[in-house]
Amino acid sequence: MxxxxxxxxxxxxxxxxxxxxxxxxxxxxxxxxxHYLIETNFWVxxxxxxxxxxxxxxxxxxxxxxxxxxxxxxxxxxRGNERRARRRTTQGLLALAExxxxxxxKLLATSADKADTPLINYLAAAQAAFETGDHEAVDELxxxxxxxxxxxxxxxxxxxxxxxxxxxxxxxxLATLLRLRKESPHHPFVLKxxxxxxxxxxxWRELSRLIPELRKRDVLPxxxxxxxxxxxxxxxxxxxxxxxxxxxxxxxEASLEPLTRLxxxxxxxxxxxxxxxxxxxxxxxxxxxxAQAETLLRKVLRNHWSDELINLYGRVKGNQPExxxxxxxxxxxxxxNNAELLLALGRLSLRNELWGKAKEYFQTSLHLRRSRxxxxxxxxxxxxxxxxxxxxxxxxxxxxxxxSLPDLPMPRA
Numbered sequence: 001m002x003x004x005x006x007x008x009x010x011x012x013x014x015x016x017x018x019x020x021x022x023x024x025x026x027x028x029x030x031x032x033x034x035h036y037l038i039e040t041n042f043w044v045x046x047x048x049x050x051x052x053x054x055x056x057x058x059x060x061x062x063x064x065x066x067x068x069x070x071x072x073x074x075x076x077x078x079r080g081n082e083r084r085a086r087r088r089t090t091q092g093l094l095a096l097a098e099x100x101x102x103x104x105x106k107l108l109a110t111s112a113d114k115a116d117t118p119l120i121n122y123l124a125a126a127q128a129a130f131e132t133g134d135h136e137a138v139d140e141l142x143x144x145x146x147x148x149x150x151x152x153x154x155x156x157x158x159x160x161x162x163x164x165x166x167x168x169x170x171x172x173x174l175a176t177l178l179r180l181r182k183e184s185p186h187h188p189f190v191l192k193x194x195x196x197x198x199x200x201x202x203x204w205r206e207l208s209r210l211i212p213e214l215r216k217r218d219v220l221p222x223x224x225x226x227x228x229x230x231x232x233x234x235x236x237x238x239x240x241x242x243x244x245x246x247x248x249x250x251x252x253e254a255s256l257e258p259l260t261r262l263x264x265x266x267x268x269x270x271x272x273x274x275x276x277x278x279x280x281x282x283x284x285x286x287x288x289x290x291a292q293a294e295t296l297l298r299k300v301l302r303n304h305w306s307d308e309l310i311n312l313y314g315r316v317k318g319n320q321p322e323x324x325x326x327x328x329x330x331x332x333x334x335x336x337n338n339a340e341l342l343l344a345l346g347r348l349s350l351r352n353e354l355w356g357k358a359k360e361y362f363q364t365s366l367h368l369r370r371s372r373x374x375x376x377x378x379x380x381x382x383x384x385x386x387x388x389x390x391x392x393x394x395x396x397x398x399x400x401x402x403x404s405l406p407d408l409p410m411p412r413a
Contacts, residue, residue: 085114089121096128104128109141118148123159130163138163154184161193165200173197191219195228204235226269233270234279236262241283248287256289274306281309285316294318298327307340314344321351339369346377355385370397 092107105128112121122145129137146156157180164173177194184190191214198207211229214220220228240259247254263271263280270276277300284293297313300306310331318324325348328341335341342365349358362378365371379394 082114082116085111086116089115092121092128093124096124099131101128101131105132105137112144112148119145119152119155122148123155126159126163130167135167154180154187157183158189158193161197165193165197170197170201174201186213186217188217188219191217195219199228202235204232204239208232208236229267229270230273230276233266233276237276237279237283241287244287256284256287256292259283259287272304274300274304274309278306278308278312281312281316285312290316291319294324298324301331305335307338310338310341310344314347317351321348324348325352325354337368339365339371339374342368343371343374343377346374350381355381359385 088107088111092104092111095101095104095107105125108121108125108128112118112125115121122141126138126141126145129135129141142156142160145159146152157176161173161176161180164170164176173193174197177190177197180187180190181194191210195207195210195214198204198210208229211225211232214228215222215225237259240262244254244256244258247258259280266276277296281293281297284290284296293316294313295318297309297316298318301309301313310328313324313328325345328345328348332338332341332345342361346358346361346365349355349361359378359381362374362381366374366378375394375397379391382388382391382394
């Protein structure tokens with residue numbers, strides 16, 4: 001109410017001032033424009049000026065509203081494009097999950113520019129292109145993914161390496177992973193993929209260099225890493241033996257240095273592993289150095305018993321067969337019912353031409369455990385001792401056992 005009264009008071013004062021002003025002659029306004037001359041009463045001129053100012057202000061405001069309206073339209077269009085891109089991205093991901101590769105690739109790639117996460121779109125589209133076998137499109141989509149998002153080198157590189165591995169492009173995958181490892185030397189997933197690549201390439205030497213880093217970064221469970229390391233060194237030993245064998249073809253007197261040098265490189269826990277020891281001793285024996293194999297096996301068996309190793313010990317020929325037999329008989333005192341040791345003792349007895357003792361050891365071993373290996377040894381010994389009937393009987397028992405023959409009536413001889 002007070003504000004209304006004040007407005008009425010101001011209006012009255014302004015009206016009074018204007019009426020008083022109009023009673024006085026304040027002169028005129030004269031404007032010259034080239035050859036034109038404009039003259040008008042002061043009050044009329046003042047009114048025209050005010051009118052021009054009002055028109056100018058109105059035009060400016062109208063222009064501003066129009067521009068703001070254009071921005072609103074553009075924003076509305078932009079938001080519509082984003083909504084469509086999100087919808088197409090969702091449809092593309094569903095198509096990818098359903099295995100509809102062409103549709104997934106089309107939806108994901110065409111909506112990438114307007115999507116909130118273009119990197120995801122391009123990577124998923126690359127996966128779809130890979131499934132269709134279009135490797136050129138894969139490379140192009142991965143390049144777009146890299147360009148779309150700063151700092152995406154690792155994500156794009158890992159996707160590329162996985163697709164290369166899945167496509168059996170092992171050399172390309174290796175190059176990609178080595179580049180990524182330069183960027184991030186300790187990245188666990190890069191190391192894991194690199195391990196898989198070396199394994200499929202059967203690059204055992206590089207894999208042996210990678211294993212310490214895999215262990216340090218806990219890339220795989222300890223048990224799996226131990227098994228992997230055994231596999232790696234087993235294959236390296238096999239290759240060293242092959243290289244040594246090639247050298248001995250040209251020079252029978254060539255040393256076993258490639259193999260023995262590699263043995264010295266083995267990590268401690270691998271050198272203590274009985275299966276690795278067995279492999280190494282077998283390779284030494286195969287290359288003709290049975291004496292070194294016997295020495296190694298004897299040292300190991302004194303401190304760590306293994307049925308696998310005692311079996312091999314009974315097969316190799318040491319420099320002193322008599323001493324080898326005596327040492328094995330000492331072990332029998334602590335293991336009188338070990339069938340594998342008794343089999344080895346039978347073989348060592350044969351090596352010392354102790355036929356009766358060998359037969360006794362074989363029979364005792366067979367009594368404790370019926371194995372086809374012991375059956376074969378005893379059968380062979382009986383045959384050479386002139387006991388053909390006993391030999392044939394043992395062979396028949398072995399054949400029946402190996403082939404799981406049923407118990408059926410047979411004619412009498």
